[in-house]
Amino acid sequence: MFSITINTRDRRPLLGFIRNGEFYPSKVGQAVAECWRKIPEYYPQAELIIHQVMPEHFHGLLRLNPKNPNARIVGKSPAHLGRIVGGFMIGSTHAYWNVLGIDWKAYTWSKAQRKEPFHLGVEHKESTQGPALFERGYNDVVPISDEQIDTKIRYIATNVERRQMKRDNSDFFAITRNAKSANWTVERIKQGLLADRFIGKDAASVAQAWQKIASMLNLSTEGTPNIDWLGNKSLLTATTKVSVICHRADVLLFEQQKAKTIEAAKNGAIVVSACINPKEREIVKALQAELLPVIKVADNGFDTLYKPSGKAFYTCAEGALTEITPWKHRTVSKDDEQTLSREMCLTANELVRIVAQCPDTWWK
Template identity: 30%
Template structure:
């Protein structure tokens, strides 16, 4: 498919679907591939279990954060592993149950005769049966909600799980290990978010210095008296970048908070060096944040400690587009205004 055909298809498709209903265009969901699947309970109800433990404890410690499944959560887990028993060409790679959602990794080992979505719908059917048996009151409430619109089926709500599912497709080396680490770290992340909700709540329409942002992280960093913009030309040599990095770190030692969109190699190098030493930073993003957005990787723990603030526009887009020169200039202008 060329670019013109793709654009025509996008126009005919209408408004972009939310992530639980969206599939990758032109991908064969019957082909040999690995997927990370996410499903959330309807209304994000914590029906599947409880997270316990100490987020400070490392893996291997008996107090490491973990999910204690409810009877329904145990049934959901059993249904997930039933997928590989019923489908010889699919194996379960990993599974992580959380109170109101789960993540699972599936490996489609050979071409299958059904769309992956059909298999996942079968999984959902088994889960609904368990829901009806184990939670009859909650099931009855969900069933009434399904028919409350003049007796018609409500496609906007599910019985146990919200409609649809989110899938990520394994595309590059190292991605599977990242997925596994993310799944294993989910319980700890939840406990950390509960300890520091103020740093993980997406702030909407946050006004500052005549500008409006959405934000995640430590808003108090904006009130620090010494904000320093990091802006580097792409033409800088490695030696020049090192000089600028050393100068920036000296300012950090004096209490500076670095502010940058971190786009050019020099900006990334300076911000990374400061981050690794634990100095506070404000990162300007070119996209806003979805309601449940959380920083990934080391940025998550940096937010929890109050080290980071992410600022973005008030809107969020699911489109992944290359950043333009005008956008880069605009982000640097924003960083400059914040530091004035």
């Protein structure tokens, strides 16, 4: 099973527009959808699950069955995903040229040119026949579990709805860059490192830990730490906040901590957490299920197109979420996605304490 995402060139809205929660495809968008539906005619091993055309990108979910007796063979093996998606992109681009009135069929290719069907330049903007419809390449994800597949189907099916929600609540999805906090200082971060029983054992360990963290933090040119954030600003300025930091020493008291936190949120407190360990994430998940307000300290910086995903998207649109990050954005591989260093965890929790302005044990 593969989830495919393809962006239009320069993310131009060539495929349609959204109005009042409905997607209206352009002629090109209609042609792209038709090209997708025709994939099994050319590659019978491809089973199409769901797709969604968006103004500037395309989502599709498909399953490959190479054992299909009618599978199209390329060389000695059934056509692979890259060839199938490449054929879809070529067909869609030809349809785009048809809309533009380009007589691409009249063009005669040499044998050398046939090896590179688009003949696109270095920036993949235009060929000898016409402009490119899509950006070079595509993103593909292989969902493994049934839950992951269901999640992808829901994501694709609700793409238009989420886009409309983002547009209607644009203030909640706008990223504020390089904000300052009087309490968020280099000295305070080092205090958090010093308080750790391992890193804080000597000055050299603290200095080494700071050097590691400093390269990841969003620091100004003067060396002061910045914070990026998005969501409901009123959560940050709320009078009453409580932290969720789960310690191993309190593992037997977790249900008490969870109950006290939910009770506090229902009574108007804003919950602040870095969601580092499973227990913290469990509490935040329970809060978001009831649309209770949360400030989350993210474990990565925000890239230009960042927005919360999954249920967090909806809680953000409802004004029940603010995400803040002290980090520069970094590209994270799938293998490293769940790995946070001890120094990162300590720094994130120190920011939780600064925002919440309450002790970790407030709930006892």
